[in-house]
Amino acid sequence: MIKEDGCSMKISEIVTRRSIRHFISKEVSDENIKGIIEAGMWAPSEHNEQPWRFIVIRGDERKNLVRALKKGIQKNRSEKDAIFGDGYEKYIPAAIYTARILEQAPVIIFVMNGKGQDYHKPRSVAEYLMELTDIESISAAIQNMCLEATARGIGSLWTCNIFFAYDEIKEWIHSDGEMVAAIAFGYTDREVKPLPRKPLESLIEYRGTCIKEKE
Numbered sequence: 001m002i003k004e005d006g007c008s009m010k011i012s013e014i015v016t017r018r019s020i021r022h023f024i025s026k027e028v029s030d031e032n033i034k035g036i037i038e039a040g041m042w043a044p045s046e047h048n049e050q051p052w053r054f055i056v057i058r059g060d061e062r063k064n065l066v067r068a069l070k071k072g073i074q075k076n077r078s079e080k081d082a083i084f085g086d087g088y089e090k091y092i093p094a095a096i097y098t099a100r101i102l103e104q105a106p107v108i109i110f111v112m113n114g115k116g117q118d119y120h121k122p123r124s125v126a127e128y129l130m131e132l133t134d135i136e137s138i139s140a141a142i143q144n145m146c147l148e149a150t151a152r153g154i155g156s157l158w159t160c161n162i163f164f165a166y167d168e169i170k171e172w173i174h175s176d177g178e179m180v181a182a183i184a185f186g187y188t189d190r191e192v193k194p195l196p197r198k199p200l201e202s203l204i205e206y207r208g209t210c211i212k213e214k215e
């Protein structure tokens with residue numbers, strides 16, 4: 001919302017969103033799932049391309065997902081088949097932790113870049129830049145979804161540790177396009193404290209002054 005002085009915006013319920021890593025078994029209704037995805041599709045996208053696609057994983061399918069994820073993590077533990085090279089072993093415990101959370105979440109939504117290609121395919125500079133814009137659009141959709149879930153009292157966790165099993169999950173999910181993220185949704189009975197943010201002023205570089213200040 002633009003404030004009356006025309007120079008700044010008010011931050012609202014956005015700050016109440018948290019990454020949720022503990023879910024109770026309560027299901028998320030179809031109505032809520034559709035509402036969350038609808039919020040995603042109202043995100044801006046370059047040329048209104050709407051590159052996003054959504055795959056909803058529920059029930060026993062979650063076990064198959066976690067199986068594929070664990071297989072990929074295992075592969076990355078053995079140097080021979082790892083898609084992540086040296087220096088990435090330190091992220092494996094976090095990937096295992098993420099697998100446990102996904103195992104517990106009542107619903108997981110995969111967000112795919114329908115226009116994208118797997119990492120195996122070499123890209124030209126133009127393709128790389130086009131892909132960047134699509135990922136920007138899709139990230140906006142994901143954030144919309146997490147905020148819509150928050151507004152509905154539903155917790156969310158945006159995960160990219162699924163990349164430890166990119167090939168295994170792609171094979172299992174059997175869908176075209178590039179895998180961008182998996183978002184877990186569900187209810188929690190725990191209070192999650194906000195994680196600290198870097199000081200605002202340390203992130204901003206001002207150039208010029210606000211027109212109002214000059215008057």
Ligand SMILES: Cc1cc2nc3c(=O)[nH]c(=O)nc-3n(C[C@H](O)[C@H](O)[C@H](O)COP(=O)(O)O)c2cc1C
Binds near residue numbers: 018019021098158162
């Ligand atoms: C692109 C992206 C990938 C993430 N991947 C994971 C993940 O795989 N596992 C996880 O537990 N959290 C993941 N997170 C959540 C971040 O850890 C979290 O957003 C951050 O620590 C700030 O906490 P907050 O979301 O509660 O404000 C991811 C977040 C983003 C935006």
